[in-house]
Amino acid sequence: MDDRIVLPNEIEEITVDYSANGLFERNSSVTWPVARSTSGISVDLGKVGKKDGMTAHKLFARMDKSGWGALYREKIGQGLVVRFDPLFFHSWVCGFAQEPGQRLESRKQYTVALEPTTSNTDSLASAGRNGTVRCLNGREHCRWRLKVQLVGASGFSISRIFARAHVSIRWHPD
Numbered sequence: 001m002d003d004r005i006v007l008p009n010e011i012e013e014i015t016v017d018y019s020a021n022g023l024f025e026r027n028s029s030v031t032w033p034v035a036r037s038t039s040g041i042s043v044d045l046g047k048v049g050k051k052d053g054m055t056a057h058k059l060f061a062r063m064d065k066s067g068w069g070a071l072y073r074e075k076i077g078q079g080l081v082v083r084f085d086p087l088f089f090h091s092w093v094c095g096f097a098q099e100p101g102q103r104l105e106s107r108k109q110y111t112v113a114l115e116p117t118t119s120n121t122d123s124l125a126s127a128g129r130n131g132t133v134r135c136l137n138g139r140e141h142c143r144w145r146l147k148v149q150l151v152g153a154s155g156f157s158i159s160r161i162f163a164r165a166h167v168s169i170r171w172h173p174d
Contacts, residue, residue: 002075003048005091005112007032008066014045015120020056027126032061048093051110056094060120063089069114070151078152084116085144088132091115116146 014032016024023037024030033046048071049055061069069089072079092113119132127133136142 002073003112004072004074005033005046005048005093005114006070006072006079007046007061007089008063008068010064010066011061015060015062016057017060017121018056018058021054024057027121045093048110048112057091058122059091059093060117061089061091062120063087067116071112071114076152078150080114081149081151082114082116083145083147083149085146088117088120089114090117090122116144118142 011032013029014035016026016028016030018026023039023043024035025038030036030045034042034044037043045057045059067085067089068081068083069091070079070081090113092111092115094111118134119127119130121127121130121132124133134142
C-alpha cells in the first residue's frame, strides 16, 4: 500500500497501547514515525503496510497545539484529515487476516482508524492510573469539535465520497 499516517511535526513520541507479536512493548513510549522494535529493527509506524495478517498496532499521540491527524494515499495524492479538540489522537492499524469472531478463511483486510480521544489508553483502569480518565456526573456532557477534510480531490464531493463508503452524514461545508 502507498498509504501513510501523518501527524503534526510536534509529535516526536507516541505511546504503544498494543502491538501484535511483541513488536513493541505495551505501554511503552517510542519515537514517531520511525521507532526501534523490541528486537532492534527500525519500523516506520507512519507507513501503512501490506495485508500481511501479522501487523496490528494501537498507538496514542498526545496533542499540544495541533489537534489533527491524517491518512494520505500517495498513489493518488489524496488524504483525509481529521481535526479535533481532544488531547490525544488514537491510531489503530490492523493487517490481520481476521477480526475477532471471524472464521480463519475470511479474506485478509486492512483497517486504519484515526480517532480523537481524551486519554492515551482504551482501559478505564489505566486512564485512572495515569490521570487521563474523564468522569461525567448525571446530565453532564462533554463536547468537542471534529472536522473531516478531504484534500487533493478536486472535482469530488465529500457527500459522494461518504455515500460510496455507505456512511450517512450531515455535511455542512465551510
